[in-house]
Structure formats: C-alpha cells, structure tokens
Amino acid sequence: MPEGKAIVLFWTKNGNTEKVARRIHNTLQKAGMQASISLIQKDDEIAYLDYNLIFLGAPVYNNLSPVPVLSFLRKNRRRDGVEILASAPEIPGVAAVPFCTFGGGHTGYNEAIPMLKHIGQYFEHEGIRVVDYIASVGFFPEADESYNTKGRFGDIRQRPDEHDLMEVEGRVRGILRRLHRVLPLGNLNL
Numbered sequence: 012m013p014e015g016k017a018i019v020l021f022w023t024k025n026g027n028t029e030k031v032a033r034r035i036h037n038t039l040q041k042a043g044m045q046a047s048i049s050l051i052q053k054d055d056e057i058a059y060l061d062y063n064l065i066f067l068g069a070p071v072y073n074n075l076s077p078v079p080v081l082s083f084l085r086k087n088r089r090r091d092g093v094e095i096l097a098s099a100p101e102i103p104g105v106a107a108v109p110f111c112t113f114g115g116g117h118t119g120y121n122e123a124i125p126m127l128k129h130i131g132q133y134f135e136h137e138g139i140r141v142v143d144y145i146a147s148v149g150f151f152p153e154a155d156e157s158y159n160t161k162g163r164f165g166d167i168r169q170r171p172d173e174h175d176l177m178e179v180e181g182r183v184r185g186i187l188r189r190l191h192r193v194l195p196l197g198n199l200n201l
C-alpha cells in the first residue's frame with residue numbers, strides 16, 4: 012500500500028480549474044505529502060491505487076464534466092473486464108475528492124452538484140471512498156456579460172480569486188486533519 016502519496020488530476024480550458032488544482036497541489040505539498048499534478052488527457056491511464064488521496068477536477072460543462080474528462084473516466088474504470096463486486100467494498104488506504112469550477116449564473120450551487128456527484132459515484136463504484144467535494148466559482152467568458160455580472164453569485168469576472176483559493180486551501184487542510192489517523196498519509200505538517 013502506498014504511503015503519503017497524492018495526485019491532483021484536472022482538466023481546464025480557460026485556466027480557472029488549473030488555478031484551483033495548483034492550489035490543492037501546493038497545499039498538499041506544504042503539508043508534507045508527496046503530491047503530483049497532471050492535466051487529464053482523454054487517453055491517459057492511471058493506477059488510482061498507487062495513491063492515498065486522489066483529487067479529480069474539471070469545469071462544469073452543461074451540468075456535467077467536459078467530454079475529454081468523461082472519456083478519461085470511462086477509460087479508467089478499474090473494473091473493465093474484471094468481476095463486478097456487489098456492494099462496492101471500500102478499498103483501504105485510498106480516498107477521493109471530486110472538485111470543480113463553475114459559473115453558477117443560472118441556478119447557483121445546484122449547477123455544480125450533478126457533476127461532482129457523478130465523479131463521486133464513479134469513485135465509490137470503484138470502491139474508493141469519497142471524503143469531500145469542492146466547488147469553486149469561475150468566470151465563464153463564453154457566456155453573456157449578464158451571466159457573469161448579474162447571476163446568482165453576482166460579479167464573477169475575477170473568480171476564482173485569492174479569497175476562493177484560500178478557501179480551497181483551508182478545505183484541503185481540513186481533509187488532511189480529518190483523515191490522517193485513518194489513511195496512511197505520512198508525517199503531516201498540519
């Protein structure tokens with residue numbers, strides 16, 4: 012079983028999700044984890060069980076993940092060709108945190124939930140416990156100006172901003188503080 016290992020997998024088009032991913036990665040490293048970060052390519056293969064903590068994030072596109080991320084998820088189902096286990100027994104030593112950026116200009120946080128839960132369900136189905144979800148608001152340059160200035164979150168043209176990234180940092184540290192006794196996360200500096 013690995014110890015103290017984390018990976019941040021992300022996809023981005025305009026950079027918002029990358030900002031969040033880099034802050035997660037930086038926070039994991041500062042806390043003393045051996046963390047890597049990787050841009051999701053649809054044909055990549057990843058051995059989830061080489062890690063103790065997996066963060067997987069993307070922008071919300073039409074309530075779900077963008078197509079390259081959906082392709083990546085399909086390709087990386089551990090159970091392809093393997094017997095499906097009833098009750099999806101949890102695998103010890105590993106946990107996942109789906110994250111996203113989203114505009115939320117129409118219906119607010121509800122726009123983030125289906126995508127996060129979809130990724131969460133993907134991991135749970137694989138036996139990988141989901142321990143939290145992180146949603147950060149992000150500017151939607153392809154949308155009308157009104158979406159970005161008069162939506163549910165008001166003016167989002169600068170988001171995610173430093174305040175949002177500090178919140179992400181706090182959430183990641185909280186996840187580590189919560190889990191360090193039940194997952195082999197190594198010697199953490201919390």
Ligand SMILES: Cc1cc2nc3c(=O)[nH]c(=O)nc-3n(C[C@H](O)[C@H](O)[C@H](O)COP(=O)(O)O)c2cc1C
Nearest residue numbers: 023024025026027028070073074112114115149151
């Ligand atoms: C094709 C497309 C569809 C989108 N659909 C949604 C959506 O359904 N709900 C939402 O809240 N934001 C939506 N957005 C906004 C993005 O989720 C938001 O701008 C995100 O922060 C972009 O991330 P990125 O900079 O990492 O590419 C959409 C953006 C694009 C380009």
